[in-house]
Amino acid sequence: MPIRPENRFFYPIDWKELSYVIRFGRAKGCCEGCGRPHGQLVAHLGDGRWWDVQANVWRSGKGRRLKLAPLACLPAETAVQLTRVYLACAHLDHDPGNNEPANLKALCQRCHILHDREEHRRQRWFTYRRRKVTGDLFLGPYPFRF
Template sequence: MSIRREHHFFYPIDWPQLSALIRSRRAGGRCEGCGRPHGHRVIHLGDGRWWDAANGVWRDGRAKLLRSLPTAEQIAAVRMTKVVLATAHRDTGNNAASNLAAFCQRCHLLQDRPEHQRRRWLTLFRRKALGDLFSGPYA
């Protein structure tokens, strides 16, 4: 995914190379949050639990083995997702290697959740303000 224009100042000019280094060398092609392998299609239950086909075990959202196996109803509702790793900032604006992590889509969204919620609120606030400005106050 491309970087938004207003966020370019968070990233150094060599970001593609730095990102590739973090994802392939340091993380070994696996998510540092949950352990999912990059480029593979993974079976998961939608709540973070996923099937680690390489080891033949179910794992939770933190790459730990499940203490109890999923029920038959849960297994009947499994989903498949292709895992794509991205390099994420643990703390915004700090590009030190210790502050960067290779995350899958799920872990990246969980990491950035407060920022996404803030942007969502701002978008809805602006939309309502424009409605008030041009259409009058809401009933």
Template sequence: MPIRREHRFFYPIDWPQLSAVIRFGRARSRCEGCARPHGRLVHHLGDGRWWDADTGRWRDGWGRPTRVAIGTDVLGRVRTTRVFLATAHRNHDTADNADANLAAWCQRCHMVHDRPEHRRRRWATLFRRKALGDLFGGPYA
């Protein structure tokens, strides 16, 4: 995932090289959360289940083999997504670049991991807006 311009100074100068080592060296171009392959189109059902073309079977959101019920309308629900790996900080601290703190995750796994942090930031933003609205313009709409 691209780093916002205002956040780039939090990362080390060799971040692109460090990220490439984690994504392509250690993880071997597969998500460490669900094993989706980097750079390939993946067919998925939208609930985490995806088709692994290499093994010829469905996998769940954690990469474990799963089954799809025979009576389900799979073709009507299948979507296609191109998978891109990103190197993520497990503890959300960009200064902690220890090998154990970095993970190579696809978009889905990265968003699932960051959900509580995004929720916290959204609450802080709305709280700040409401406080400024109360202070300067009356009740915040």
């Protein structure tokens, strides 16, 4: 996920190199949350379960092996989706100024969005309130809906 321009100054100058070392040096190109490989198309069921091609097994959203039928044996009505995996370097304490290696983790897009869930909810709440205020100032009453 790109860094917002207003938050750019929180990150060190060598952030790209630091992120690369965490994602491909320490994590070896796999998500540290679920084990999905970077850059690969991964078959998944939409609820976190995904097909590990190298081990030929289904894995949970936490990377644990599951006892499910192989990918080719699934019923036709099962909705299998394909997603390309991209790793990002996440701050565990949500503080972009804390760049200690112990505070950084290589996460795929699914694990990263789950890790930042509360921050996204807070930002959503703030955006709705800002829209309501802007509507009241310039347009008159603004209908407030969720």
